[in-house]
Amino acid sequence: MGLFTSTPMPEPVGDSAPPVDEHPSRIATVLNHLRRSADARITHPRRFRVQQLRALEKMLEEHLDDFLQALNDDLGKSPTEAKFAEVDVVRAEIDFALRHLAEWMDSTGVKVPLALQPAIAKIEPRPLGVVLILGAWNYPLQLVLAPLVAAIAAGNAAVIKPSELAPATSGALAKFLPLYLDERVFAVIEGGVDTATELLAARWDHIFYTGSERVAKIVAMAAAKHLTPTTLELGGKSPAVVDNHSPATAKRLAYAKFMNAGQTCVAPDYILCIGDAAPLISRLTQAITSFYGKEPITHQDFGRIASRQHFDRLLAMMEQGEVVAGGEYDEETLRIAPTIMRNVSLDGTLMTEEIFGPILPIVEVKTFEEALEFIAQRPSPLAAYLMSESPRLQSIFSDRVRAGAIVHNAPLAQMVIPTLPFGGVGASGTGSYHGKHGFDRLSQMRSELNKTTVVDTLSAIYPPYSWAKRKIIDRLL
Known part of the structure; x- marks a missing residue:
């Protein structure tokens, strides 16, 4: 699946930090705004996530004809095919997330080894922060909004860049999405190669790209500069x-x-x-x-x-x-x-x-x-x-x-x-999404341990190590 045609981004010269831009670009301004909102934890409460998912569903319902017309303008899709292959797929993702979000957000308790008891350990899903979603032209609505559903469910802020090769759908998203989703944490940025290149040069907490293997390498190289994790949904000869x-x-x-x-x-x-x-x-x-x-x-x-x-x-x-x-x-x-x-x-x-x-x-x-x-x-x-x-x-x-x-x-x-993960392996992509798999992909599965100091049961492992302590450690560990 193609997204945009580009060339590898230029390598930085020297190790010095870049000069401060006194006139930041629109992309930098939007990203800074979203990051401040994400840091303020606006997206964290389940109630907020539910509200945004329902708002997204409402947008698809109230502007169904606009999106179907845009998809016909871009790809000649019949209204029936566009509805079930694009709109209905996204709505199914939204409905599934709404039914299971409380369950997905729950922490999971795990067993604690005898040597560390008494203690409580758990795994808690946490939002990553600000996610960049780069869409593809062949399903220009579904392939930006389905990842966005995962981003919203996981409690992230997000920027979506629709494909410029589907301009009617891109324009419809840019027009309608800000009317429904909270502009403090969600934004649509339109543009071509220059816009994509500038977006990739910024620091994100995750980049979600759908497109070709060739461009995926550009995305991966740009992400590596900030050690940004990526989800790459590619293709191949099935x-x-x-x-x-x-x-x-x-x-x-x-x-x-x-x-x-x-x-x-x-x-x-x-x-x-x-x-x-x-x-x-x-x-x-x-x-x-x-x-x-x-x-x-x-x-x-x-x-x-x-x-x-x-x-x-x-x-x-x-x-x-x-x-x-x-x-x-x-x-x-x-x-x-x-x-x-x-x-x-x-x-x-x-x-x-x-x-x-x-x-x-x-x-x-x-x-x-x-x-x-x-x-x-x-x-x-x-x-x-x-x-x-x-x-x-x-x-x-x-x-x-x-x-x-x-x-x-x-x-x-x-x-x-x-309930099935969608993603590739090797040259066909890395990472997967749909349903809980998308929620997990765009969450940090954070470890948490709580152990009381009222009784110090760790004293057996403190130095100095006598013969008796070594025997105890061998048995405990």
Whole structure:
């Protein structure tokens, strides 16, 4: 998933502190304001967090049409798809957090070793402080507001930067969010590369980035200068191994791949078909027609490509193999029909880079083992899918494949289960969120110990160490 195009930030010269800026930028002013509010613990009470979560939900309800229009302007999303894939996902996160927030905020008691008793020890979730959330263009509403739900629930102040590649949604967020959330602790900052670079140069208590692996490296380098922890939600080439060629398999794969015109980080990026792919191709083609008609590029439920640059990149990929279904495109509307390819080059960008578009390459393999080896030779994806009813193959797949999520027979469905963590591994990302996993990610799990001094039970471990004390220490520890 792309966010912005940038270059590595310049290295500081020398070890001296930077000069004091007598005219701080707007970003510095906003950050200082939020940090003062966070230090004042405005966000800490559960009542405040609940109020802000409900206010966010109210914003989505009262301005639903505005956001649906913005998503259509940016990506050609139909109102139905935009509502359930963007707005409803965020509302589900809010509702889940409201139901469980009291439980999440409770401290957890832990056992104390005999040597330290009597004492009480616990783990208490504490807010981190001020969080920066950098959103992505493919789901420009969901991918800033879902992390924001976690930030609010965990008691943090936050700055969100929507993607400039989805300007209508970014503008809607900048317009409406300050009307509902407390401006002392939440802010929207719009802008492009220069804005993102300035944001990354500041000190944050956590940076939450959704986007590409290339930009994630820039984010990580900037965060390292302040030892700032990060959550990096990236992508990768999520494979789908097909052992079951049924019509249901074809429909589920086609739906997962071509929703949002294929611009989904967990969409099946390519298929490894065990055996002859012809029956699967036929059923996939039928599924596409049943979804989007005979002319998908004019269908109201099929979206468009986000930018001309991305559109041209996808057209170049279509030259790296044989198009067996689809392939039509419209340069004026930036629409590319759902396209199935076979006999593809394994060395070209089609099979080495995340496609992020409505192109589905199919690679035939002779055996299930060959499919596993194919996946193992490539970077770990955000998700890996197996379309098979065999419990044995499912068990082997789960055991052997390294991915952010393993899903059998229901690609994309993992995204709507708030009790499952969403995140990658290796090149597909670090850290996870959704539900309590987001709350935990944006909290400090602080250790706390309380031991009375009325009776000094630690005297046995004080120096000097006699033979008798050494025996006692050996038994206690």
